[in-house]
Amino acid sequence: MEKQYDVAIIGAGSGGYIAAIRAGQLGLSVACIESNPYAAPDGQPRPGGTCLNVGCIPSKALLASSHLYEQVVHHTAEHGISTGGRLRIRKIKHAKA
Numbered sequence: 001m002e003k004q005y006d007v008a009i010i011g012a013g014s015g016g017y018i019a020a021i022r023a024g025q026l027g028l029s030v031a032c033i034e035s036n037p038y039a040a041p042d043g044q045p046r047p048g049g050t051c052l053n054v055g056c057i058p059s060k061a062l063l064a065s066s067h068l069y070e071q072v073v074h075h076t077a078e079h080g081i082s083t084g085g086r087l088r089i090r091k092i093k094h095a096k097a
């Protein structure tokens with residue numbers, strides 16, 4: 001089936017999907033085309049490009065985890081809180097997904 005659009009945007013990263021939303025807001029029909037290298041393991045599409053899937057967002061989640069770890073290992077004892085500070089890398093990776 002053939003369909004025509006006013007605008008075709010290649011890539012559903014932070015540049016592409018914002019352009020697509022804006023074009024839609026301006027009343028244009030939009031096709032946003034994604035090659036989907038960041039598909040979920042089950043093959044489901046994951047738009048958002050580098051930023052959402054492997055860049056800005058996951059890296060900030062890892063930074064938050066490392067900040068928490070640093071607090072636990074170096075700063076809670078002075079407040080009378082003792083913990084093991086054991087790292088579970090699989091859970092840390094899951095938290096950023």
Ligand SMILES: Cc1cc2nc3c(=O)[nH]c(=O)nc-3n(C[C@H](O)[C@H](O)[C@H](O)COP(=O)(O)OP(=O)(O)OC[C@H]3O[C@@H](n4cnc5c(N)ncnc54)[C@H](O)[C@@H]3O)c2cc1C
Binds near residue numbers: 011048059
């Ligand atoms: C580790 C890391 C941390 C970052 N942290 C920050 C941050 O804190 N703040 C910040 O502002 N920026 C950050 N960035 C940069 C940010 O991720 C990029 O600036 C942003 O993703 C660029 O958006 P984009 O849409 O131009 O490209 P992308 O996000 O790369 O999106 C391009 C999309 O186009 C698709 N595509 C490519 N070729 C084709 C094709 N031929 N057909 C169909 N689809 C195609 C790709 O699959 C992809 O989904 C970070 C980047 C990295 C790697």
